[in-house]
Amino acid sequence: MRRLLNARPRVGGRLLLGLLPILALVLLYLVIATARHTENPRDKITPIPAAMAAGIQTMAFEPDPRTGEVPLVADTKASLRRLGIAMGLAAATTLVLGLTIGLLPYVRASLGPLVAAISVIPPIAVLPILFIVFGLGETSKIVLIFVGVTPVMVRDLAGHVAAIPEEQIVKAQTLGASTWLTLLRVALPQALPRLIDSLRLSLCPAWVYLISAEAIASDVGLGYRIFLVRRYLAMDIILPYVVWISLLAVIMDLGLQAWSRTSFAWAHPPRNVR
Amino acid sequence: MSVLSFRNVWVEYGSKIVLEKVSLDVAEGAFVSIIGPSGAGKSTFLRLALGQEAPSRGEILLDGEPLSPEPGPDRGVVFQRYSVFPHMNALDNVTFGLDCAGSPLRGRLGGKARKAARETAKALLARVGLEHNFKTYPRALSGGMQQRLALAQALVTRPRILLLDEPFGALDPGVRLDMHGLITELWAEHRLTILMVTHDIKEAFKLGTRVVAFDKRRHDPQAPHRYGSTAVYDFPLDDKKSRVVPPVLAGLSAPSTPG
Secondary structure, X not given: OOOHHHOOOOHHHHHHHHHHHHHHHHHHHHHHHHHHHHHOOOOOOOOOHHHHHHHHHHHHHOOXXXXXXXXXXXXXXXXXXXXXXXXXXXXXXXXXXXXXXXXXXXXXXXXHHHHHHHHOOOHHHHHHHHXXXXXXXXXXXXXXXHHHHHHHHHHHHHHHHHOOOHHXXXXXXXXXXOHXXXXXXHHHHHHHHHHHHHHHHHHHHHHXXXXXXXXXXXXXXXXXXXXXXXXXOXXXXXXXXXXXXXXXXXXXXXXXXXXXXXXXXXXXXXOOOO | OEEEXXXXXXXXXXXXXXXXXXXXXXXXXXXXXEEOOOOOOHHXXXXXXXXXXXXXXXXXXXXXXXXXXXXXXXXXXEOOOOOOOOOOOHHHHHHHHHHHHHOOOOOOOOXXXXXXXXXXXXXXXXXXXXXXXOOOOHHHOOHHHHHHHHHHHHHOOOOOEEEEEOOOOOOOHHHHXXXXXXXXXXXXXXXXXXXXXXXXXXXXXXXXXXXXXXXXXOOOOOOHHHOOEEEEEEEEOOOHHHOOOOXXXXXXXXXXXXX
C-alpha cells in the first residue's frame, strides 16, 4: 500500500476531485432550498433556482423603467470603471514609488517610513474623511480603493526591488549603466511580473473597499445594488450578484496571470507537477 | 606600466581593521590570482577594486588616475553567482553594455548601431561556446554556461581590467577545467588584465602569472580585530616550473582559527 502522501490523482481525476466539493455545496443548497420552499412557498431567504432565474431576468435582461438601462449592465460598468481607474492609478504609483524606494537609498530613507506609516491605517477608517474632502461622488470611491491597496503594493514592490542581488546592480554599473538605465533596464523589467502578482492579490481588498464605498453612498454599482435589495430580503437578486462578482474577480485574476505568463515568461519557471 | 595600483591602502570598520598597508601594482596584461584563508580580506580587496567600497586610508589608482569610488565600465566583473540578468536572453545580456554606452536615455540601440551591437555580441557568444543559445534565458543555462555568458557580457565593453570573484567556485570539476581553458584563451586573445580572487590554490597557480596571498602578518590574541590582513606573499610566475604550489602556502587553504 502506497503512502497517502505519494498517491497522486491523474489530470482528469484532479479536475473531477476539484469539482466534487463545489457540486456537493450546490446540491446541499438545492436540498435546503427545496425543503424550505415546500414548507413555505413565499420563503425569500433560500430562493429556488426558478426564483433566481426570475431575479436574473429582471436585473440582467430588462431595462429599468426609471433609468432605461439594464441594472446589471449599468452596475457592472460603474463598478468596473471605479475599480479599473483605482487599480490603474495604484499600479502606476506603485511602479514609481516601489522602484525608487527599492533602488535609491535616499528615496528609501525619506519615503520609506511614510509609506510604512500610511499602510497601517485601516482604509475604511479614513472613508469619512474622503467623503468630506472629495464629496460623495466617484472620486471618493476611487480614492478609497487607491488608498487601501497602494501602500501595501508599494512596500511589496520596494522590498522585491531591494532584494535584487547586489551583484546584478554592480554588474550593470560595470557595463556602463547610469542610475536611470539601471532602473529602466534592470529593476523595471524584474519589477513588472511582481507588480502583476501584487495586483492580483490586491484585487481582493479592492473589491471589499469598492463594495463598502458603494454600499454607503452611491446610486449605481454592484455593491450599491446588493445593499439596496437587502432591504427587501431579495436573496434571488443578491445571490446571482455575488456569483457575478466572483466571476468577474476570477476572470480578472486569470487575465492578469495569463498576461504575466505570456509577457514575462522568464519569471515563470516550469513547474514540477507534483 | 601598471593598470591598477594600491598605495598603502587600509580598510577599517570602526576599531576593526580588515586590510592594512596594502601596496600592490597590477601590470598591464598580468593575470593576478588573489588567495588567502576565509576572512583574510580577499573580497574586501576586490570590492575596493570595483569601487563598491572606498579605502579608509591610502589611494587606489587606475591608469595613474584616482579610482572613482563607484563601479564603472572601465572595470569588468564576473561574480560567482547572479552575474547575468535573469530577465534578458543571452544575446540581450551581452548587448546590454553596448546599449548603455550608445543610448544613455532609452538604454536600447536602434537601427544600424543595434545591428552592429548584435553582431559583436553574437561573435563573443560564439567565442565562449554559446552560439546555439542566443535566445536562451539564463535560467535555462547550466552553471558553467551562465559563467561563459557572464564572461562574454563583461568583455563586450572592453574593460581595462577584468575582476573575477571566485568565478568557477560553484562549478563541477570537469566544467571548471573547461572554464580554465576558456579564460586562459580569452586572456591571451583580448590581452586582458585580470585580477581573480579564488579559494582554490591550485587554480590560482595554474591560471595566474602572479599569485598574491592575503593573510594577517601579526596576530594579537587579546584583540584579534586590531590587526588587518595584507599581501603576505607575492609570487611572480614567469615560467612553467614555478607553477607548483610552494610548500609555504600549504597551510593557507586551511580555515583561519580566530582567537
